[in-house]
Amino acid sequence: MKDVLEPLAVIPGVRLAAMISMDGVPICALDGVSKRTDSAMDRALRASAGDLTVFAGLAAAWLHDATRAIGPLSWDNPGRVVLSATRGTLVLNVGPGAAVLVLLENGVAPEEVRVPMDGAIGRMHRMLKGIGRAVGQPYASTDGEPPAALPAATDQPSRSPAGS
Amino acid sequence: MSLVGKLIANKRIRRAARSLGSDPSADNYVKLAREHVLAGNMHEVLRVCSEGLQMHGGHAELQRLRDRAEQLQVDHRVAALTEELKGSPRPALWRELCSVLLKSGRLERATEAAEDWYRATRDAEALYYRAEVHAEHFFIDKGSEDGKKAYLLASDARRRMGTDPRPLQLQLEVASRCGAWQEARKCIAQLLEILPGDSSLEARFRSVLTMCQNAKSLEICLKDVERKGRFVDEDCEPSPATAVAVRPMLQQLSADEDVEAALFLRGGTALVQGVHGATAERTARAVRDLVVSSRTAARRMSLGRPTRVLLEGSFGSLLLSPGDQGASAVWSGHAVGRRHEELLTALSGMAGHVGDGA
Numbered sequence: 001m002k003d004v005l006e007p008l009a010v011i012p013g014v015r016l017a018a019m020i021s022m023d024g025v026p027i028c029a030l031d032g033v034s035k036r037t038d039s040a041m042d043r044a045l046r047a048s049a050g051d052l053t054v055f056a057g058l059a060a061a062w063l064h065d066a067t068r069a070i071g072p073l074s075w076d077n078p079g080r081v082v083l084s085a086t087r088g089t090l091v092l093n094v095g096p097g098a099a100v101l102v103l104l105e106n107g108v109a110p111e112e113v114r115v116p117m118d119g120a121i122g123r124m125h126r127m128l129k130g131i132g133r134a135v136g137q138p139y140a141s142t143d144g145e146p147p148a149a150l151p152a153a154t155d156q157p158s159r160s161p162a163g164s
Numbered sequence: 165m166s167l168v169g170k171l172i173a174n175k176r177i178r179r180a181a182r183s184l185g186s187d188p189s190a191d192n193y194v195k196l197a198r199e200h201v202l203a204g205n206m207h208e209v210l211r212v213c214s215e216g217l218q219m220h221g222g223h224a225e226l227q228r229l230r231d232r233a234e235q236l237q238v239d240h241r242v243a244a245l246t247e248e249l250k251g252s253p254r255p256a257l258w259r260e261l262c263s264v265l266l267k268s269g270r271l272e273r274a275t276e277a278a279e280d281w282y283r284a285t286r287d288a289e290a291l292y293y294r295a296e297v298h299a300e301h302f303f304i305d306k307g308s309e310d311g312k313k314a315y316l317l318a319s320d321a322r323r324r325m326g327t328d329p330r331p332l333q334l335q336l337e338v339a340s341r342c343g344a345w346q347e348a349r350k351c352i353a354q355l356l357e358i359l360p361g362d363s364s365l366e367a368r369f370r371s372v373l374t375m376c377q378n379a380k381s382l383e384i385c386l387k388d389v390e391r392k393g394r395f396v397d398e399d400c401e402p403s404p405a406t407a408v409a410v411r412p413m414l415q416q417l418s419a420d421e422d423v424e425a426a427l428f429l430r431g432g433t434a435l436v437q438g439v440h441g442a443t444a445e446r447t448a449r450a451v452r453d454l455v456v457s458s459r460t461a462a463r464r465m466s467l468g469r470p471t472r473v474l475l476e477g478s479f480g481s482l483l484l485s486p487g488d489q490g491a492s493a494v495w496s497g498h499a500v501g502r503r504h505e506e507l508l509t510a511l512s513g514m515a516g517h518v519g520d521g522a
Contacts, residue, residue: 055465058461058464058465059461062457062458062461062465065453065454065457066454066457066475068453069450069451069453069454070450070454070475070479070482072446072449072450073443073446073447073479075477075478075479076477076478077477078476078477079476079477079478080474080475080477081473081474081475081476082472082473083458083461083462083467083470083472083473084470084471084472084473084474085462085467085469085471086304086305086467086468086469086471087466087467087468088467088468089467090467110474
């Protein structure tokens with residue numbers, strides 16, 4: 001799972017890259033390279049937002065609020081939401097059943113992580129497909145056909161009629 | 165810079181000054197300011213930019229140059245003060261360092277400086293500066309915790325600073341902005357003991373006295389500010405002057421083909437361009453809900469005051485720019501362009517200048 005987020009976490013200016021479920025449960029998280037220094041924002045995050053669980057919950061709650069707000073307009077759910085504020089920027093990209101969350105340092109443009117986040121969503125898609133294939137491995141070995149309940153007749157050694 | 169370098173720079177400055185003399189355009193001001201930047205004359209850069217901005221108010225490049233020059237000056241002063249404090253720490257230097265950092269909006273550095281000062285000397289004034297930093301945070305982020313800390317630290321500082329009115333003035337500002345009128349009344353009464361006969365304080369005392377009945381406690385008021393994301397003095401409807409100034413900008417925004425709607429919201433009023441009737445109402449309501457939820461979320465996540473909210477999906481892009489007293493938004497069928505973003509920021513900025521451009 002960390003492979004999905006690794007390319008995001010190494011981008012300068014990224015404080016946190018995480019994958020969260022749609023109900024706000026953190027699935028996986030990586031500290032960004034910018035987290036090496038103990039900045040005021042980190043302290044603020046620790047002091048008030050607490051840990052990642054709280055932060056992920058708040059981010060997911062905001063995503064739900066945003067979705068609910070635009071609901072009466074008959075719009076589809078947003079695929080990408082950005083909240084830029086005075087102390088940093090939160091970017092959420094919605095994927096299949098989960099969202100990729102990135103917390104950026106103040107002054108970093110959200111556009112800089114657009115392509116890497118799209119890439120992370122793509123990797124998440126591929127990984128889920130991979131999990132699907134792994135579960136269906138016996139099917140794959142028989143050319144996509146489910147295995148028969150009884151051994152097939154062709155599997156038995158053939159007996160040729162005596163004297164022929 | 166070498167002597168030859170200085171001679172060349174002076175020659176270029178003279179040439180740019182001559183061009184400016186013959187044609188005082190914004191571009192020529194920028195050219196002269198740039199020559200001063202190359203020569204390292206930051207005072208001259210500031211002087212030229214200020215002069216240019218008086219003639220060509222709002223010119224982006226001149227503003228950028230002036231801001232950068234100011235920033236550099238602050239950087240130099242902060243570095244010099246920090247160096248001097250290492251050799252000879254004294255209250256005057258700490259005071260100047262904290263003031264410079266506060267004025268330049270470097271609140272985290274100001275906190276660190278005030279804390280270092282307090283650790284080193286236990287000076288009451290350091291407490292006051294810590295209170296001021298928390299108050300600045302409170303005014304920007306509207307977090308109740310910052311407001312409470314500012315008030316308590318200022319209260320401690322007041323007890324130890326004797327007749328210095330600054331802590332009381334800070335307490336008064338915090339209390340007044342969140343609507344804690346009982347506390348505000350007490351602060352004014354104490355200020356009047358220090359500054360007897362101050363007519364503005366006396367007038368303020370009388371007006372606060374009328375609001376004291378049924379006033380909430382400071383803690384409740386601070387929580388209210390955090391919840392609503394608004395100070396009590398911001399609860400006002402737009403004046404007709406603002407509406408007049410805003411409408412042409414909204415029309416300019418919605419004139420583009422891509423733009424489906426452009427909105428400006430303030431209090432209970434919404435100006436909408438591009439969509440009509442029930443759709444306009446629904447869109448305005450959605451934008452208002454988004455602004456409120458974004459403010460709350462940003463505060464809870466310790467991200468500070470939201471400056472920009474963007475939603476993208478099959479509907480296109482919805483970009484919001486929440487300002488201090490109003491919010492503007494643009495809904496575009498495609499990605500929101502840089503021009504739209506600049507217009508939107510300008511529109512939100514207008515909310516703070518009610519009378520402008522009427």
